[in-house]
Amino acid sequence: MGGYRVSEGVRRVIIALFATIAGVVVVSAILSLTGQPGSAWWVAATGVFCAAALNVCWVRLGPERHRSPVVSLPILVLPVLYTVVSPLAAAGAIVLGVLLIVLVRSRRVDVALYSAGLAGTGSAAAVAVLAGATAFGLPSYLAAGCAGAAYVALVAIIEYLRMVLVRPIANRTGPLIAPARLALMVLGCALLSALVVVFHDAGLAVSRDPIVFVIATLLAFTLAGVGIKLIGRVVTMRSRLTGLITGAAALGAAGREDISAGRVQSGPEDDAEATSRVLALLHEAVRTTIGVEYVAVRDHAARVGEISAPILLSESDTRFVVAGREPMGGVFTTDDRSALNALARAAELAMSAHYNIGGLTARANTDPLTGLPNYRAFQTALANINDHRDYSEALAVLFLDLDDFKRLNDRHGHQSGDDLLRELGRRLRMVVRPSDVVARVGGDEFVVILTHLASLGEAKEIAERILETSVQPLTLGSSSYTPTLSIGLAYSAHRETDVSQLVQDADRAMLAIKKSRRRGGPANESSINISSHRSSQINDIIAHAIDEDLLELAFQPIVSLVTGQIWAFEALVRYNDPVLGPLSPPSIVEKAKGLGRMDALTRQVAVKAMAAAADFRLVEPRVTCMAINVEAGQIVPDRVGTFMEDLAGRYPGISLCLELNERSVARVTPAIRSQADRLRDLGLLIALDDYGSQDSSVDALVRMPMDILKIDRSLVDDLDDIRQREVLTALQGFGDNLEYSMIVEGVENEAMVRHLAAIGIRSAQGFHYGVPESFEKTLSRLERYGAAAVVPAGDLPIGPTVGAETPAAAPAT
Secondary structure (H helix, E strand, C coil): CCCCCCCHHHHHHHHHHHHHHHHHHHHHHHHHHCCCCHHHHHHHHHHHHHHHHHHCCEEECCCCCCCCCEEECHHHHHHHHCCCCCHHHHHHHHHHHHHHHHHHHHCCHHHHHHHHHHHHHHHHHHHHHHHHHHHCCCCHHHHHHHHHHHHHHHHHHHHHHHHHHHCCCCCCCCCCCCHHHHHHHHHHHHHHHHHHHHHHHHHHCCCCCHHHHHHHHHHHHHHHHHHHHHHHHHHHHHHHHHHHHHHHHHHHHHHHHHHHCCCCCCCHHHHHHHHHHHHHHHHHHHHHHHCCCEEEEECCCCCCCEEEEEEEEECCEEEEEEEECCCCCCCCCHHHHHHHHHHHHHHHHHHHHHHHHHHHHHHHCECCCCCCECHHHHHHHHHHHHHHCCCCCEEEEEEEEECCHHHHHHHHCHHHHHHHHHHHHHHHHHHCCCCCEEEECCCCEEEEEEEEECCHHHHHHHHHHHHHHHCCCEEECCEEECCCEEEEEEEECCCCCCCHHHHHHHHHHHHHHHHHHHCCCCCCCCEEEECCCCCCHHHHHHHHHHHCCCCEEEEEEEEECCCCEEEEEEEEEEEEECCCEEECHHHHHHHHHHCCCHHHHHHHHHHHHHHHHHHHHHHCCCCCEEEEEECHHHHCHHHHHHHHHHHHHCCCCCEEEEEEEHHHHCCCCHHHHHHHHHHHHCCCEEEEEEECCCCCCHHHHHHCCCCEEEECHHHCCCCCCHHHHHHHHHHHHHHHHHCCEEEECCCCCHHHHHHHHHHCCCEECCCCCCCCECHHHHHHHHHHHCCECCCCHHHCCCCCCCCCCCCCCCCCC
16 A cells, blocks of 8 residues: 655644645635626636536546546636636635635545645646736747646646655556656646636627636636546446446456365465465456555545445454555546445355355265365376476375275274274374375275385385274273284375376275185285286386477467468477387376476477578578467476576567467466566467367456467357357457467468458468478478468368377476
8 A cells, every 4th residue: 555755744844834824825815806796706606516517527637547647627717717707716716716626525624625725726827828928928828828738737747756756656557757758747737727708808808798618618618628537427337337247257257266276275375375366366456447556455434535335254254355546537437336345245156155065075075984185186186296296206195905994894883983083093194294185085985095115115114004003002982902914105205297097006906815814815914915016108108208308399380361371380399209100299298297308398398499480481581480389388487487587588680479278377476467568578379278178268368468369260160150250259359459469370271260350350270271290391381372371172181180289398197
């Protein structure tokens, strides 16, 4: 929240100074009217009313709404009043009108006194300029124009100094005053002031009653100003409605993303993270929709000059979302309060969805008998642990089975069986480490995930401790019982590409013990069997291909539907193993991610792609862009961000476009958004890929800075459907408003091209223009046909190659 840079005492002195100016001007005006005829008083009263109305019609001088100096135009009444009453009376009418209207609208005496004093200072300057210009011999309309310009300039300077020295605004992203806006405002006020005088002089020459005509002139120009203000209000309402819809959509998407991304756990840390995420979206929505200096969540409601809405953060925690503006930035309206209430309710619903789904998820993922995670939760935990461990970090899965459990139930009853399962669950929790996971996955089956292991020996040692603790005798009813366990252990030294195989191996190792017992082995002796699990051969193949820089690229054209020319290519990864043959691009990417080599793969793709682009451009200068696929989290400087900056700098004539898969944008952080803005400032392009796929959300459009939106083929698979065309039309309009381009993928025939062109789509990509081809074939195409989007069917392949249009660095699923 912005605060005062000077002390409160100094601020009060400034208010007192301007209040004094206002008081002096008003008193002087009344004294100058003393002894004047009644008509002069009527003209002055009309001037007060008109000045008040014109003060509502203000113009912002900076780019940020309600965070920039504003100037209103009550000075327009001065040239007309000046012809009937004294200069002091004219200035006093302006000051009194401003004082009354600001006091009524803001209900703040300090703001009203400052505004009136500011108007008085500007009016005094305008009167002086008007008198001087008239004495100098300038025509009355030029003198009035100079006075209006002087008023605007002086008020703008005072407001600028106040907002810099007295009331600085926090988190400003643009200049306080845009020079072009200020120049336009000065010129506009000068022209309007001159026009008032021209109209007044022309009408006065034919009017039978000068006083009536003066009053009519004042009222006419005031009504014109109010009409312009009403038009501006319509524009503001449209902007508020757009912000309200976008903000509500983003808040709603946050709840859906929590569910789809698995972030609806029941712990306090998860709840705090969800609340923080929703409140951040709420703050941004309020700033965009209402236009405020600051937004805060407090324990108390709004103070003077603020608005607030209650928000239920949890069942027992009610707070207030409070919005405030710079005091001179415009008072809050009923519409502002309604919008804030609507956004607060949307935020409540998003958080309520998190808590409700979180509670349901907790119950759905918990075994009701033992309180342990169930099989579903175990699978999720194992996948997360495997995906987020270092490549060289080992883990193990223990599959535990309680032998002769059915006989125990038959002999002692199900209550005894339940007591045994609860006690076994307690013992397992007690003996494992905090980072390990224990789950009940069946009637008498448990699993344990051992994490952060250094060796198989360490895993075996922990398993033996588990076995020793779990088989201690316990009392069931009036008898003692010693459990017998069969434990299968599967050890994984490296990150798995198919972690379910690890579970199957542990299960097979456990079943081998049971088979041994059935074949005459020890019947009442608990034991551990270690699986011979090994990671698949393909891990080593992919690791070798990346480490030795053996990956190849295929290139697919991106064309302009306007010019019918290729303007860019997308680079797609390929690898042909000497033994296994061509590997599918998704498996290359998935395993590169699992092997901890994702960044290395992306750097290799980028280097080869940009070198190829340089060669393409030598043959066909119209090819000016090369796109590669990158996960959103990769663009930070310490991963591939700095590398991409340096690489793009080596090819000044070619635009490097980073296509961010939409799934990877789901958890985008402020640091990633900031880095995306930095890369865009340096000339790189940011594209949001695969929009329209199953996991797409409006939130991605709102939160991620971008230059290009790539529409997934699933949105254009049936363009005869009016709904698909309407969606594309809406997205195209959205892109035009937010100044980003749109590329439609999956274009396969001329009929689709005609549909897209009719909608207004300007760029496309797909088999109709060519399948992904090697560097040599792509270069040959450019040499033979140039940048032509479509070439004779017999000269290029007409169907997809293996993994065609598969991203080079799309996230693994």
